[in-house]
Amino acid sequence: MSSNDRFESREFKVVGTRPLRPDGLDKVTGKAQFGADVTAPGMLHGAILRSPHAHAIIKKIDTKQAEKLEGVHAVVTRTDFAKDVDNTDVLDNCMAGEKALYDGHAVAAVAATSPSVARKAMKLIKVTYKVLPAVTDVDMAMGADAPILHDGMQTEGLEKKSRKPTNIAQRHEFGHGDVDAGFKQADLIVERSFTTEATHQGYIEPHACLANLGRDGRGELWCCTQGHYYVRELCADLLGLDESQLRVTASEIGGGFGGKTTVFIEPVALALARKSGRPVKIVMSRNEVFRASGPTSSSSIDVKIGVKNDGTITAAFADLRYQGGAYPGSPVEFGAMSAFACYNLENVKTIGWDVVANRPKQAAYRAPGAPMAAFAIESVVDEIAGKLRMDPIDLRLKNAAAAGTKASFGPVYSDIGLIRTLEAAKNHPHYSAPLGPNQGRGIACGFWFNFGGQTSVSLTVNADGTVGVAVGTPDIGGSRASISQMVAEELGIEYSQVRALIADTATLGFNDVTDGSRVTFATGLAAIEAARNAAKIMCERAAKTWGIPSDAVVWEDGHAKPVSSNAGDFEPLSLKDIAASAANTGGPIAGHYEINADGAGVSFSTHIADVEMDPETGRAEIKRYTVFQDAGKAIHPSYVEGQFQGGAVQGIGWALNEEYIYNKDGQLQNAGFLDYRIPVASDLPMIDAVILEVPNPGHPYGVRGVGETSIVPPLATVANAISAAAGVRMTSIPMSPPKVLEALDSVLIAEAAE
Amino acid sequence: MAKIILWGGLKGFTDGETEFESEAKTVRELLKELEKSYPAMKSRLDVGVSFAIDGAIYRDNWFAEIKPESTVHVLPLLAGG
Numbered sequence: 001m002s003s004n005d006r007f008e009s010r011e012f013k014v015v016g017t018r019p020l021r022p023d024g025l026d027k028v029t030g031k032a033q034f035g036a037d038v039t040a041p042g043m044l045h046g047a048i049l050r051s052p053h054a055h056a057i058i059k060k061i062d063t064k065q066a067e068k069l070e071g072v073h074a075v076v077t078r079t080d081f082a083k084d085v086d087n088t089d090v091l092d093n094c095m096a097g098e099k100a101l102y103d104g105h106a107v108a109a110v111a112a113t114s115p116s117v118a119r120k121a122m123k124l125i126k127v128t129y130k131v132l133p134a135v136t137d138v139d140m141a142m143g144a145d146a147p148i149l150h151d152g153m154q155t156e157g158l159e160k161k162s163r164k165p166t167n168i169a170q171r172h173e174f175g176h177g178d179v180d181a182g183f184k185q186a187d188l189i190v191e192r193s194f195t196t197e198a199t200h201q202g203y204i205e206p207h208a209c210l211a212n213l214g215r216d217g218r219g220e221l222w223c224c225t226q227g228h229y230y231v232r233e234l235c236a237d238l239l240g241l242d243e244s245q246l247r248v249t250a251s252e253i254g255g256g257f258g259g260k261t262t263v264f265i266e267p268v269a270l271a272l273a274r275k276s277g278r279p280v281k282i283v284m285s286r287n288e289v290f291r292a293s294g295p296t297s298s299s300s301i302d303v304k305i306g307v308k309n310d311g312t313i314t315a316a317f318a319d320l321r322y323q324g325g326a327y328p329g330s331p332v333e334f335g336a337m338s339a340f341a342c343y344n345l346e347n348v349k350t351i352g353w354d355v356v357a358n359r360p361k362q363a364a365y366r367a368p369g370a371p372m373a374a375f376a377i378e379s380v381v382d383e384i385a386g387k388l389r390m391d392p393i394d395l396r397l398k399n400a401a402a403a404g405t406k407a408s409f410g411p412v413y414s415d416i417g418l419i420r421t422l423e424a425a426k427n428h429p430h431y432s433a434p435l436g437p438n439q440g441r442g443i444a445c446g447f448w449f450n451f452g453g454q455t456s457v458s459l460t461v462n463a464d465g466t467v468g469v470a471v472g473t474p475d476i477g478g479s480r481a482s483i484s485q486m487v488a489e490e491l492g493i494e495y496s497q498v499r500a501l502i503a504d505t506a507t508l509g510f511n512d513v514t515d516g517s518r519v520t521f522a523t524g525l526a527a528i529e530a531a532r533n534a535a536k537i538m539c540e541r542a543a544k545t546w547g548i549p550s551d552a553v554v555w556e557d558g559h560a561k562p563v564s565s566n567a568g569d570f571e572p573l574s575l576k577d578i579a580a581s582a583a584n585t586g587g588p589i590a591g592h593y594e595i596n597a598d599g600a601g602v603s604f605s606t607h608i609a610d611v612e613m614d615p616e617t618g619r620a621e622i623k624r625y626t627v628f629q630d631a632g633k634a635i636h637p638s639y640v641e642g643q644f645q646g647g648a649v650q651g652i653g654w655a656l657n658e659e660y661i662y663n664k665d666g667q668l669q670n671a672g673f674l675d676y677r678i679p680v681a682s683d684l685p686m687i688d689a690v691i692l693e694v695p696n697p698g699h700p701y702g703v704r705g706v707g708e709t710s711i712v713p714p715l716a717t718v719a720n721a722i723s724a725a726a727g728v729r730m731t732s733i734p735m736s737p738p739k740v741l742e743a744l745d746s747v748l749i750a751e752a753a754e
Numbered sequence: 755m756a757k758i759i760l761w762g763g764l765k766g767f768t769d770g771e772t773e774f775e776s777e778a779k780t781v782r783e784l785l786k787e788l789e790k791s792y793p794a795m796k797s798r799l800d801v802g803v804s805f806a807i808d809g810a811i812y813r814d815n816w817f818a819e820i821k822p823e824s825t826v827h828v829l830p831l832l833a834g835g
Contacts, residue, residue: 004810156798157763159770172830173762201835258835333763333830351762364835410759410827411806451813451832516834598812708834 004599004698006525014489015701018638021481022499023252032252035208035224040279043210044073044111046272047118048265048282049125050292051100051107054134054358054666055147058100058127061108065124071117074276075125077108081271082240089327091238093361094267100129101149101326102358103667104291111272111280134358134666138323139300141167141357149326149356167356169328172336174409175349182315182347186306190383194376196715196733197659198298198323201365202650202678205254206284207293211269218245219273223266226256226474227513231263232505238267239274246270249504250474257476257650258364261513264293290671294363295660297322297330301376311390311398315347316340316408320373322354325361330354331369334449337409338712339373341447342396342418342604344405358666364515367448367708371651371715375733378444378716383729392443392720393426393606401604417630417694418445418604424690425606430626439612439623442720446605446712450705451516452597452698456509457526459487459534461589465576467491469530470503471523472511477707478639479519483527485635486701490531492558493575500527509594517705520635521696522597528700534591538578541585546570599698600705605629607648607713611721618741620656620722626688632696632704641689644710648687651714653679659734756824758784763830767795776826781805782816784826802831 026032051058063075078095085091096105108125112118133147140146148165155162157171183189205224213219219241225231228248236243253260265282272280284293299322306315318339324330336352385392400422405413425431425443435441458470469487473479484498491498512518535555542560543550552567553560559572582589610624627644634640657677661669670676695702719730728743755775765772778784784805789796805812806827812818813832820826 155766157766159765161766170763171766173765175762261835331833333761334833337829364833366835368833368835410761410829411811412809412825414809449811449832449834451811451834453813516832518834596814598815598818599810 006599006700007695007697007702008700012489014485014495015633015635016637018636019481019485019495021478022484023475023480034205034254035251036283038210038222038251039281040210040212043279043281044113044276045115045118046109046111046269046280046282047115047122048106048268049108049122050288051096051103051105053100053129053131054103054136055132056100056129057132058096058098058107059130060128062126063108066110066121069117069121069124071113072110072121073278074111074272075108075121076268076271076275080275081238081267085237087234087237089361090234090263093327094238094264102360104288104360106268106292109268109272111276111278136357136359136662136666138298138321138355138357141323141355142321142353149358168353169356170354172333172352173350174336176406177347179315179317179347179349183306185308185314187309188384188387189304189306190380190387191304192380192383192729192731194301194303194379194731196299196372196375198295198359199654199658200290200295200676201255201257201259203255203257203259206286206289207260207265208283209266209269210279210281211266211273212279213270213274215274215277217241219270221246221248221266221270222251223248224251224253224260226253226260226476226515228474229472229505229511230261230513231266234263235267235270239270247504247506250502253474253476257366258368258515259294261364261515262294286673287671290676291668292360294361296365296368297324297362299372301372303376303380305380305384307384307388309388311388311395313343313345313399316343316345318350318373318377320350320352322352322369323357323359324354325359326356327361328354328356330362334369335373338370338447339377340408342401342445343399343408344401345408348408350408359660366647366650366711370446370448370712371654374444374446374712375715375719378713379719379729379731382442382720393422396445397422413602414697415694416602416604417692420692420694421604421606421628421630424628424692425608428626428690430608430624430688435610436612438615438725439610440721440723440725442609442611442717442724444607444713444716444720446709448517448603448709448712450521450600450603451518452522452600453512453516453518454596455511455522455526456594457523457530458508458592459527459530459590461534461575461579461582463579463582465497465579467493467498469498469500469527470508471500471527472503472508473514473519473523474502476514477643478636479523482520482635482639483523486524487527487531490528491535491575492556517603517707518600521600521699521703521705524635524703525597525699526593526595529593530591533593534589537589537591538575541578542573544585545573601632601696601698603630603704603706603709605709605713607717609717609721611718611725613722613725613740615744618737618744620735620740622652622684624685626690627710628690628692629706629709630692630694630704631706632699633693633702634691635701635703637691640691640706643706644689645687647708647710648714649679649684651711652684652718655715655718655733655735657734657736755822756820756826758826758828760828761830764795764798764828767792767798778820780816780820781812781818784820804829804832
C-alpha cells in the first residue's frame with residue numbers, strides 16, 4: 001500500500017449529480033468580470049511595440065520623441081526591469097534584451113491616456129535593428145548551417161559535449177530492454193516519419209491585465225491567468241519586488257488550456273505603472289496573441305515498431321524533435337515519455353530533442369508534448385494492424401498496458417483504465433456502425449500523466465448554516481461546481497448551500513497553477529480534508545453542548561450525533577444548528593487544509609472517428625466521434641463530458657486545419673482567426689463522451705484528472721480515419737484540403753503507374 | 755539497497771551512467787547523494803525533477819520514503835496545461 005492511498009468506497013448523494021454551475025448566470029448575462037473588464041481611476045492604456053523581424057540584433061532604441069507626445073506618461077524598455085533575475089528567459093521573452101528572437105517579440109512599451117495616443121507613441125519609438133537570418137523549422141534549426149539563436153547554447157544531456165554553438169538545448173532518452181534485439185525478433189517492421197505544425201490554444205479571451213505599482217514597491221495586479229500565485233512569483237522576480245507586496249487577483253478566464261500558465265504582458269504593465277505612477281491596463285489584440293503569446297511546439301518524429309505475426313510488439317523506437325520557440329523548454333520530454341505509454345513493451349526506446357527556433361516561446365497546451373507523439377505512434381500501430389489484417393483494437397488490446405506493466409518511461413503502473421477504454425470502444429455501437437462512401441474510421445489511444453501539486457483550501461461555516469470555500473486555483477473547467485459538490489457531500493448539506501470562490505494571493509496560502517489536470521484531484525482532496533476538519537470542530541462543539549467527550553460524537557448526514565446510545569441520548573445537531581450557536585460555543589467555525597498532493601493517477605483514453613472525404617476538394621468532415629476515458633470518479637459528469645468533448649474538438653482542429661504559417665523571413669502570415677481556422681460548432685457533430693470509472697487510489701473519492709488526456713488521441717484518430725478513407729497513410733498535420741488532395745493524387749499516380 | 759534509474763537526459767552529468775544503487779532512505783537523501791556524486795547536476799536538479807518510487811510518482815516531496823528494495827526512477831519535473 002502506498003502512502004498516497006486515500007480511496008474509500010462509499011455511496012454518494014451529491015457527487016455524480018449535475019447541478020447548475022455557479023458562474024453560469026454571470027457569464028451568460030455579461031456580469032462576469034474578465035481580464036479586460038476592470039478599470040481604475042486615472043488608468044492609463046498600455047501598448048507594446050513588437051519586432052517586425054524574426055531575428056535581429058537590437059542596436060539602439062530611441063524613445064525621446066514618444067516620451068514628448070502629449071498624453072504619454074511612461075515608456076519602458078528592458079532597462080526598466082530587474083537586472084539579476086532567476087527567470088531570465090521569461091524576462092527576455094516579455095521584453096527583448098540584446099536580440100529580437102521572433103516576429104512579434106516585445107522591444108518597448110508605452111502607457112498613455114488613450115489607446116490611440118499609445119499607438120501614436122509607438123510609431124515615434126525608433127528601433128535600430130541589424131537583421132539576421134532566421135529559422136522556424138525544427139529540422140532546419142538542428143542543421144549544421146542553421147542560424148544560431150543563442151551563442152552560448154550547448155546541448156544538455158549528451159554524453160560527449162560539443163563546444164560548437166547549437167540550437168539544440170537538450171537531449172532526453174527513455175526506455176528499457178534492448179530494441180536492436182527486439183527488432184531482430186520481429187516478423188514485420190514499420191518505419192515512418194511524421195510532422196506536426198505549431199498550434200495555438202485558441203482561447204477566446206486575449207491576455208489582459210490591470211496593474212498598479214507604487215514606487216514603494218507595493219502593488220496590485222488583476223489578470224486573466226491559470227495561476228495567479230505563479231504570476232506573482234514571476235512578476236516579483238522580473239520587477240525586483242517582494243512577493244508579499246504584490247497582490248494578484250485572478251479574473252474570470254475565457255479559456256486557457258495551458259496558454260495562461262505564464263506571463264507575457266503582466267510584468268510590462270507593472271513596469272509602466274511603476275514608472276508612470278498610474279494604473280495601467282494592457283489588453284492583447286488577437287494579432288498579438290498569435291505572434292507573441294505561447295503556442296505549442298511543432299514537431300518532426302521518426303517511429304519504428306516491430307511485431308510478431310500474432311501482433312505482439314517486439315520493439316519500439318521513436319526519435320522526437322520539437323521546437324519550442326526562441327528559448328529552451330519544448331515539451332519534448334513529455335512526448336518522449338508518453339509516446340509508448342499505452343503499451344506493455346519489453347524493448348522500447350525514445351529520444352527527444354529540445355530545439356530553439358525563431359518563433360514565440362511555446363507555452364503549455366493541454367497534455368503538452370503528448371498529442372504529436374501519439375499521432376506518430378498510433379499511426380504506425382494502425383498501419384501495422386492493416387498489414388497484419390488485425391482489428392486495430394485487438395492489436396492494441398494484445399499489447400495494452402495494465403496494472404503491473406513497466407511503463408515505457410520507467411515506473412510500474414498500478415490500477416489503470418486503458419483496457420477498459422479499449423473494450424468499451426470495441427463494444428460500442430459506433431465501432432460496428434456501417435460507413436458510407438468516401439468514409440473512413442480511425443481509432444487511437446492516448447495517455448497523460450496528471451499531477452497534484454501544492455494546494456491550499458480554506459472553508460468557513462457561516463452563521464446561517466451556509467458554507468464558503470476559498471480556493472486558489474482559477475476555475476477553467478467548472479471546478480467551483482465540483483469543489484462545492486465535494487464539500488456538500490462531505491458535510492452532508494445541499495450543493496446550493498456551498499459557494500466556492502477563487503481567493504487572491506494575499507488571502508490564501510500558496511497554490512500551484514491550474515494545470516496538469518490537477519484541480520478536481522488536488523483542490524478537491526484539500527477541500528474534502530478542510531471540510532473534515534470543520535466537521536471535527538462541529539463535533540467538538542456538539543460534545544461541549546451535550547457535556548460528553550468529543551470522541552463520543554461523529555459527523556453523519558450533515559449532523560453531529562452521539563457515536564452510540566452509550567454516549568447519551570441526544571437529538572442530533574445539524575450544521576445549521578451548530579453554526580447558529582457558534583458564537584456561544586467557541587467562536588467562528590472554519591476548516592483549512594494545505595498539501596503538496598501526490599497520487600494523482602495516470603489517465604488513458606481511446607477515441608473513434610468517422611471521417612468523410614470530399615475527393616474533389618480534399619476537405620475532410622467529421623461525421624461521428626466518440627471519446628472513451630477513465631475519469632476515476634466523475635464528480636460532475638457534465639463537466640467531465642465537456643472536458644472530453646473540448647479536448648477532442650481542439651485535437652480535431654489541430655489535425656485538420658490549424659497551423660502557424662511563416663514566410664521565408666520568419667514572419668507569421670496568419671495571425672488571426674480568419675486565416676487560422678479553429679473548428680466551430682457547425683463544423684462538427686455532437687462528440688459522444690463515454691465516462692469510465694476506475695477509482696484512483698490517491699483520492700478519497702477516486703478522482704483522476706480529466707482535462708488533458710482527451711486532446712492526446714484525436715490527431716492520430718482523425719489521421720487514421722482519413723488514411724482509411726484515402727487509401728494512403730497521412731503523415732503530416734494539419735491534414736488540410738491541399739495535403740489530402742495531394743495524398744489522393746499520389747494514389748491515383750501510383751495506380752496509373754501499375 | 756535501492757535501485758536508482760536516471761532518465762537519459764541526465765547522462766551528460768554522469769558520463770553515461772543511468773543506473774546505480776543507493777542507501778538513501780528518502781528523496782532528500784537521494785538528492786543530496788546525486789549532488790555529491792555529480793556536482794554539475796545540481797543546476798538541473800534545482801530546476802526540478804520528479805521521482806517514481808515503486809510506481810508512485812512524487813513531484814517535490816523530500817520525505818517520500820525509499821525502501822532498500824525500492825526501484826526509483828528520476829524523471830523530469832512533471833508539468834501540464
